Amino acid sequence: MIAGRETTGLTIDTIRAAIAERRTTAAATAAEFYARIKKEDPSIGAFLSLSEERAQTQAERIDKLAAEGKPLPPLAGVPVAIKDVMVTCDVRTTAGSKILENFVPPYDCTAVARLEAAGAVVLGKLNCDEFAMGSSTENSAYHAVHNPRDKSRVPGGSSGGSAAAVAAEMAVATLGSDTGGSIRQPASFCGVVGLKPTYGRVSRYGLIAFASSLDHIGPFAKTVKEVALLLRTIAGRDPMDSTSAEVPVPDYVAELEKPVTGLKVGVAKEYFGEGLDPEVRAAVEAAIHKLAELGCKVVPVSLPHTEYAIPTYYIVATAEASSNLARFDGVRYGFRAPKARTLSDMYRLTRDGGFGMEVKRRIMLGTYALSAGYYDAYYLKAQKVRTLLTRDFDEAFKKVDVIAAPTAPTPAFKLGEKVNDPLAMYLADIYTVTANLAGIPGISVPCGENHEKLPIGLQLFGRHFDEATLLRVAHAYEQARMST
């Protein structure tokens, strides 16, 4: 270990280079990050478990390669952490729920396995809203997460631990999941970069299902370049997930350096309407102006069904959730309520005791929307409006290459502010759910701060499987912003 070395300001490239050049080791780097977690995390709450044994084994593997002078894989020795909705073999995985408090999975999520195959060192599992249901991480059954930028505020959600861990430099990169904005909104709140790829770009194998047609796995890091490298690592067809697409994975990092001159950036007035905080609006408009200065052409587009996205989302997502969460019944894994006399009592008491209020609320809403007599009025209707929302993007992407918008209507709100008003909490996702419904990729990149120094995020949407262009524009913007 290099005496007194700080774990701040490190990137994937600097860590890998330091290990390759034998200035440090993967084991020492992991130890430094664990020391930082033990110092910082008590006041943040990003981690639910640490996987020190697994990290040690992986670090030794990397250090052996380095000692033998062998070529190091792209993420060699890079300390990462994983949202606790992705299963990790022999490392407890809770989904932020009491119902899985003692669940130790017997296999690995594909995205996690691919990170490790590329040399990453998994430090531990990250806090989140229970079953990824929430926008503030206050629905975790364990504890809330405090935003590292202002500890009286939420980090966003549901991947609040993933965003906070990167913001507080307790991991260089993390994985999160995004069903309605759960990567992009916390990235915006914590001032880091978060990407939700195209549906089918990254395998969902080993992701504990919330809403299968909307769930995505994606990376967090401090820079767009690192996010591009992480995506290149985890993307691509996986036979274990039949919805993972057979579409070639480009070299996203190499693509970043292509010029953005002449690219068309769409701006939709529907994302700048009522409810948008004036300072967020000003920061996002300034970012769009910056893109124009870089040679992009700013083009107005219309996404007319945007106002229907939240109601559509909360029917589709809860309907799918009510079905997916039926598996938690106290039989094969997880919590079982004691003292139930019959099987049916056992199911009820287990689910009553194991699930938190928001999960129960969503199961109830979804079950109601799917029940006889209401199926057509709610579920079928929402599926049809989903088609309209998707067509909006199809039309817009005939005219533009990316679309720019705010990630969230406000900066991070106070802990406790929305916790008793589910509808107000749902509206925190108003600008992000559309990308999940249409399956298009979306990224949040920091674009400034408000008067209280709270981060603001610029969101960019791209065409299906065109993460390369999305990342290229995000990178160009980030570089331009850093240099001013």
Added chain:
Amino acid sequence: MKVTEKDVAYVADLANLELTEEERARMLRDLNSILEYVDRLSELNTDKVEPMAQVSDRYGVDESRQGSERFAYAIREDVHNGLRDSLPHEVAVKNAPDTDGTFFEVPKVIER
């Protein structure tokens, strides 16, 4: 109020939830408030719009084929241990709250 106390009890039953009195009262209030917001979907005429269940039929498919054949890339041979070995028995029951080592054990299914 669209959702009634009776509806809450019926839906809880379908969802295998019991819910306390307090939770039921809260559900009644929250479901009505959310569904009132959802009702704005009825402003849209969707008579001629196809429902969309998933996005994966929009790409990577073989358009020259019909139905599930379009997803030919996802098809694999239906063989024993096709993609990976099955979990060993003891691993499969390892997380069970109650097991005799061979089976999952549950309370009585039928009351006599």
